[in-house]
Amino acid sequence: MGMTIAEKILAAHSGHDMVVPGQLIECATDWVLCHEITTPAALRMLEERGMDKVFNSDQIVAIPDHSVPAMNIKAAQMYQKLKSWVIKNGIKHFYDVGRGGIAHVVLENTGLAKPGQTLVSGDSHTCNAGALGMFATGVGSTDLAGAIYAGKVWFKVPETMLIRVTGTFKEGVSAKDLALEVIRRIDADGANYMVMEWVGDTIDNLDMEARFTLTNMAIEAGGKTGIIAVDDTTRAYMAARNVTPDQYTEYTSDPDAKYKIVIDIDVNELQPTVAFPHIPSNGRVAGADKVKVTHAYVGSCTNGRISDLREVARILKGNTVAEGVQMLVVPATQQVWKQAAQEGLMEIFVDAGATVSYPSCGACLGMHTGVLGPNDVCISSTNRNFVGRMGDPSAEIYLASPATVAASAIAGYISDPREYNTVASPVVSSAD
Incomplete structure (x- = not known):
């Protein structure tokens, strides 16, 4: 056998x-x-x-x-x-x-x-x-x-x-x-x-x-x-x-x-997907429901790599994070942080109104730097959207790709990233 x-x-x-x-x-x-x-x-x-x-x-x-x-x-x-x-x-x-x-x-x-x-x-x-x-x-x-x-x-x-x-x-x-x-x-x-x-x-x-x-x-x-x-x-x-x-x-x-x-x-039939609260299996097509967001988070061990940040920067470039939305970008490692800076991505994030923080898991599990407060609504590139995962139990977490997070941060509500004429990150070199 x-x-x-x-x-x-x-x-x-x-x-x-x-x-x-x-x-x-x-x-x-x-x-x-x-x-x-x-x-x-x-x-x-x-x-x-x-x-x-x-x-x-x-x-x-x-x-x-x-x-x-x-x-x-x-x-x-x-x-x-x-x-x-x-x-x-x-x-x-x-x-x-x-x-x-x-x-x-x-x-x-x-x-x-x-x-x-x-x-x-x-x-x-x-x-x-x-x-x-x-x-x-x-x-x-x-x-x-x-x-x-x-x-x-x-x-x-x-x-x-x-x-x-x-x-x-x-x-x-x-x-x-x-x-x-x-x-x-x-x-x-x-x-x-x-x-x-x-x-x-x-x-x-x-x-x-x-x-x-x-x-x-x-x-x-x-x-x-x-x-x-x-x-x-x-x-x-x-x-x-x-x-x-x-x-x-x-x-x-x-x-x-x-x-x-x-x-x-x-995947020819796959569309940008968002997992609605409070479980990762509650997936729906991104933008089908225009839920207003107060926070947008890009980072974590799931989606805080350089290809993720490049994708976010392509969407944010020339755009501005919506009024009333707090956007946080957390490179996964110091090396990713450095590479993003060298490629000019950090400047794009800052010009768009996003905050860049030290590489950590803090915001992902509501422990440090980016904790959600009562009734906050976050579109996040992380992996879990359980009750209380990122902070207050009344906060809502919507899981999505970095592209969807960026598009939603600009619009102020959960959006389809295709509306911003972006494409998925290209296949970067394995040595990257």
């Missing part, structure tokens, strides 16, 4: 020739990703049990990103806890404030995480790295503690959902719209504890930044992770980070691999 990509990776990391869905395995972790919010709880568990050590200081990546620079004393203490632990244990891969940004986007660009590997973190959007052809997933603080201490995690082997995507994106449509459409079709728990494997000619033609958007949102459908097989685009992306094919393992799904569900999507 054949195996999927995910099953092959899990088999290789658990000492089995073959694994099957539902099987309980002890899986070795190649990488453990830590940030200042969930890691301190895991560290306290280890300290209380006299197990305060790391399995391998070279296989842990630490990136403070949720509440940095610290917004209050408690946030400062959590940052201090992470940093002191990093120093004490000689953690080699530490991307401190001023040198990092949003952890998932920083990690994807380091060249550390590689195809065929495993990655765990105390953050649900760890599935982001699945675009590299690796098994990456979020875990709770207890499992995170175990991974830090022993370099192993217990998994129940997940079933896999196959998503076949064909066709060419029309003007104004992007990978974010595709992710929202799939979630709309299968519902917010339609991929519960499954691997979402993306295939098809549309996926083959996507750049890596668009692929990361797709795998990033697996958790919004209840998925364990998302994954995309390695191809020339992946190889070029790794090569640009000085990683050669002999440093990683490529896995492909067997022709007779078993899938729990198979979904076919034709």
Whole structure:
């Protein structure tokens, strides 16, 4: 019986020739990703049990990103806890404030995480790295503690959902719209504890930044992770980070691999999509309902990359954010911030009336810099629109692509980005 990509990776990391869905395995972790919010709880568990050590200081990546620079004393203490632990244990891969940004986007660009590997973190959007052809997933603080201490995690082997995507994106449509459409079709728990494997000619033609958007949102459908097989685009992306094919393992799904569900999507028919409150599966065509907005947010591990900012800048150039709308742009990393500045994007944002902030997750989860107040209405390029996600429980969050966010910021209400004669970001170089 054949195996999927995910099953092959899990088999290789658990000492089995073959694994099957539902099987309980002890899986070795190649990488453990830590940030200042969930890691301190895991560290306290280890300290209380006299197990305060790391399995391998070279296989842990630490990136403070949720509440940095610290917004209050408690946030400062959590940052201090992470940093002191990093120093004490000689953690080699530490991307401190001023040198990092949003952890998932920083990690994807380091060249550390590689195809065929495993990655765990105390953050649900760890599935982001699945675009590299690796098994990456979020875990709770207890499992995170175990991974830090022993370099192993217990998994129940997940079933896999196959998503076949064909066709060419029309003007104004992007990978974010595709992710929202799939979630709309299968519902917010339609991929519960499954691997979402993306295939098809549309996926083959996507750049890596668009692929990361797709795998990033697996958790919004209840998925364990998302994954995309390695191809020339992946190889070029790794090569640009000085990683050669002999440093990683490529896995492909067997022709007779078993899938729990198979979904076919034709993007020729796809339109700009907005997920209405309060769940990512509540998708509707952008602009069909002209909902007035008070806030517009571009950023997060889903859509804060340079291609996203370029797309927003193309729409904002020569336009102005509507009166009464507060627009916030948050580059995902310091490198993205720098590149956007070099390309003149920052000037476009400022001239249009948008605010640009330090790379962090703060606004995405209502923790820092951009928190929504009572009855605010935000059009956001993030991944979740749950009640209270970005601030006050009465605030409403509408999820959309960066293009739709920009168009809506200019209009003052949720708008179809095609009205601004824009196109989806071009396929940027894998080395970009």
